[in-house]
Amino acid sequence: MENNSARIGILLVNLGTPDSTSVSDVRKYLREFLMDGRVIDIPFLSRWFLVNCIIAPFRAPKSAKEYEKLWTDRGSPLLFHTKDLKEKLEEELDQNRYQVEIAMRYQSPSIENGLKKLQVAKVEKIIVLPLFPQYASATNGSVIQKVIEVAKDWQVLPSLNFVSQFMDNRLFIEAWSNIAREKLEKERYDAYLFSYHGLPERQIYKASCDGFCKLNEFCCGKLTEENRFCYRAQCYHTTRLIAKNLDLDPSKVYTSFQSRLGKDPWVQPYTEDLVKELAQKGHNKVLAFSPAFVADCLETTIEVGEEYKENFEALGGKQWDLVPSLNSHPTWVDCVKDLVIKNS
Template identity: 70%
Template sequence: MTKNKAKTGVLLVNLGTPDSTATADVRKYLREFLMDRRVIDIPFLSRWLLVNLIIAPFRAPKSAQEYRKLWTDRGSPLLFHTEDLKRKLIKTLDPALFQVEIAMRYQSPGIEQGLAALNKANVKEIIVLPLFPQYASATNGSVMDKVMEIARKWQIIPNISFISNFVDHPLFLKAWEELGNEMLAGENYDVFLFSYHGLPERQIKKASVDGYCKLNDKCCTNYTKKNQFCYRAQCFLTTRLIAQQLGLPEEKTITCFQSRLGKDPWIRPYTEDLVKELASKGVRKVLAFSPAFVADCLETTIEVGEEYKEQFLALGGEKWDLVPSLNSRDSWVACVKELVTAKTGQAG
């Protein structure tokens, strides 16, 4: 091997987090996040007025309180779990062949910072892995868009490739199987609830090939080449595959969607509605999964793990447990390694 052989650059990108729990930092984060045209896909002026005059000013104080519940001595879990993932991944890769950087789509460390580090190292190629298992324009698409926006300004642009999703990767499923089995040991649950981040229905339809999208369970539970990039169909596929790994009864397994924003219809069923429905039907014990997130964050720890739990128990439920995210689990690190090395033809 040539001593000065150029490396392959790897950029792991997660969603982002406020720099602190101060209301001003949370407001800054919300503005950057929600002003992304792929997140709120309405005309710029309408989006600017909505975000800067309504959502950010009024939502920031409440969100700051929620982030304070989440924050630890190490800061934001989403950030430090991503940092831990990077450290562990580096140990599994040949340092002579790979350079790994992390970035957040919103706030810091930014994508521009991560790409600059790889560009400075004069890497021969860059593999970008958005850390979102299911492809959506508002997440994976936004990361790809930002990377290309930055790289097109460079004088020399190395080969840049993207990993668009990994819902059916065996090691991704294995990691969730391990976590699920740890929670299932010695426990009995009435229902297994898989809650994913929601999207407006219009975004699903906009991504439909030749108007194929029907936005119903008959369509979304049949994963084909026509709906392979449909976020809702990918979520239903993720649920089926993880449930199969764990041997969960199909009739007790539910896919649903959380985190609605605004009055427009979002993809259904809504998690908050199912919490009420399950309690009303006499369901007493629920095990919840959040497989749209690979690191614990506000949407998992607080929304699913605390808020829905409080609602369920207040309505008569007895037990509501949340399976933790993949974070920097060894089997997840192995999955990321395989995703990256497969792109270079060095897998295995």
């Protein structure tokens, strides 16, 4: 018989952020992030050399300057928006039954710390919600693995429930639509760009069921049982759902992938190439979305909101607007509550 009075813990997990904009803190963050074998999936010694001798030393100073542009009086937007989400979610839930904690996969607050708080509270069940809408081994998979590693030695193990993805949740789609409508009510756009975080192609193939994934429109044009674990197919599906909800002209809707690292082929089309294509086609006004991220961060505010805007305008484009992330928007809070209730 289900115990409806059981204490339930909720762990909201986002990617992570440096503790400050100092080069040393950014370097520390990059090392932890990129040494994750699910992020850079190459042999350990090769990964260690690449991260510690090449990427972190040379990239940290540049990234620190980018974080300085992003930082506010409240610190890192990704962190304080996650805190705001926690507080608003708590207001919507029965606090006698639910305890909400937040964690970052890399840096602080750590997953270990968040789980410890729930362990001390003697919850009977923990709902782990990685805040990544589309499933990927490098994000959701990494969070799930880390939680299991931390909890595996507990003498008393509560029930663990993982929310592996929510890219087609009705309220998730509505949250993006509600925020976008604020832009659409003021402007008419020539094109709509949905930019998602990229992954190496090899990671897509590794997740493929019996070699089904071909990374083309035939494969990703529709979400099916065969490709439902394909990150690229999930991203295209999210684009279609949001565009349909907003009644956008399909011929003006584009999906692309950003944030490449290294020389290996990543999921295409690349956002930087699509920006050029949009300008060459004569699109003067573009509205950009970043539906792989639920909180404003370096990849949304700086990369999509500023860098691609500068590139677009340098190529003759007139206007480039970014739809803000979900952050702690009321419909997004409703979505998280819905995910919690469904998994309680």
